[in-house]
Amino acid sequence: MATAHTIDPTQVLTLDEPLTLDSGQTLPLVEIAYETHGCLNAAKDNAILICHALTGDHHVVSDHPLTGKPGWWVRMVGPGKPIDTDRYFIICANVIGSCMGSTGPASLAPDGEPWAMRFPVITIRDMVRGHVALLDSLGIDTLHAVVGGSMGGMQTLSLAANFPERARAVLVLASTARHSAQNIGFHELGRQAIMADNSWREGDYYGFEDSPEKGLAVARMAAHITYLSEEGLTKKFGRRLQDRSEKTFGFDADFQIESYLRYQGISFSNRFDANSYLYITRAMDYFDLAEEHGGRLANAFRRSRARFCLVSFDTDWLYPTSASRNVVQALNAAGKPVSFVELSAPYGHDSFLLDVPALDRVVAGFLG
Template identity: 55%
Template sequence: MYKIDKVKKIVIEKPLKLDCGRTIQDFPLAYETYGTLNEKKDNAILVFHALTGDQYASGTNPVTNKEGWWSYALGPGKSIDTNKFFVICANVIGGCMGSYGPSHLDSAGKPFGTNFPVITINDMVNAQYNLLDFFKIDKLFSVIGGSMGGMQVLQFISNFPNKSYSAIPIACTASHSAQNIALNELGRQSIMADYNWENGFYAENKKVPDKGLAVARMAAHITYLSKKGLQEKFGRKLQERDDLKFGFDADFQIESYLRYQGSVFVDRFDANSYLYITRAMDYFDLTKQFNGNLSKAFQNTTSKFFVISFTSDWLYPTPENRDIVIALNAIGKDVGFVEINSDKGHDSFLLNVPDFLNAVRNFLETSYKKIK
């Protein structure tokens, strides 16, 4: 794992009661900012990251030295233009890039491991709300996020209905589906089946369940792409060989690609964090929080919504995104919706998909003019 000394953090002193019943306090929340907060403090955007993201959305991640996960969309002159907007992005609690998570030390000085409390999307959002106080921002201009980030957008608006002028939930759902719970469980079981996992207490024994975590990542990675995208990029192409080798090496490029994705992932991500964050996603059911009526989650908000889905996303397909639109329409809220054409699957929101990038840019620019 990387050293994370140079990470910006706030320490949240105020006790936070978690959904599981436990209360945490004096815990760190790691964050990064992009752009400059203007004098009126009306240009702030809170970006929420997805399952394996972190606070380094743009530019170079100082920990991994790789490009930030949302570099296509966020940065100077980009769709979320940091020449204009002040963007805050925090590592979720439960994560492993400096925020309070299972790799942190408990009062006895040992890593929490699976003694860390189970957290929820609601807990993540409540923890991040402290950033508004920290930056003395009364009202955000927008909250934006894709996938699990989109779930946080929905929960944020529900919890703090008048704290953002606009909201862009992307490729997400208000209620995690059985298929998605199943896929997350596959990943968790893969980690737990690794002999080195040791019931979650691998860190104190200086072990890493990297095989299990890599397989979890490989399986998940497939779900972020589309069949068509995979076929076009890889087809049945062979990996640095002219013919099949009649063995179990990576004969096919797709195998090699997945193995590579798995191997680089274990260098930057903690296996227990993967368990905790996928669990938080599984537990997310905003509809249930409001007794089966999703509209009630948004009853008191004045935010202007823009919901975006992608044609080839089978993980958070259009109908699930549309359910959010329907719930908002049912109570006459301001909501726009577009399904973007893309073969790049769920990952479309992270990639260079011009229609998507233009839509976000235009929505933000025209909405910002209106509040001026």
């Protein structure tokens, strides 16, 4: 039986002007890959910007061109779904620094060679600057809403703080206003795994037959553990052996969880660029919305006219409920309308991507 696949709807915007970054450097020749779904109305006031997470991309609904897998949020976005494409014009852009069409370390620099580690270090706010440039090109002054989970949630908060006139509603899922020492530590583990791979070549591996796939796979394995919960891992894998009845007394993947993590690492290294992983994790580590606004988080939201909704999950230990409560308290201090809910789900941090019916109801209700 034939399988239907969505044609890749990727569009690419080339910015007219260089992009000035938080580092003080300027990024020339900026391209932003994005996709849209639904129809923009005449008033251009029904647009929703969806911001993706660290390992995500703009293929929020369409099939991934490399893996063939459905879009990463196809359960949430579409006709009649919580983010309803019959009502809203959906925009999802690949962040700068990534490797799925937007300008990043693998892109060509003005000299015609890949940027590699010459690419300037970027921040979450720089990513949002790219999003705002895209909105300007589409003629959209104010979004109906901006929505994001994990790193996508950081982008939504940054947009609300730094471009307060650009969104009427802000929906933040399983996210935080700053990266903790533990978060930074896990990212550093991943970066060191990549840089310790002999094939990394100080970042100049483009054009060679081999790339730092092993290091990137280990980075992905370490990170993937943080996206899950002990409850979920125990239920799904426990201490069950993988395709065998006895332990091998060696270092093969005896346990199902070992085999699963190795698969996750290998499949990720086949679709993602190692240098992009370095740059994006560094951007997340630098993220501290209070630091950007005089050391007080409430100051970040003083000028916002949006209403906010924050959602956390009880098994998420990467960005726990306390991180969302910290943002809610800051919004309250700033006198902004905010709702908050902690949902129960066994999936850990990844709960915002998985089948949690209560989240569907929250999203649909908030977007109204």
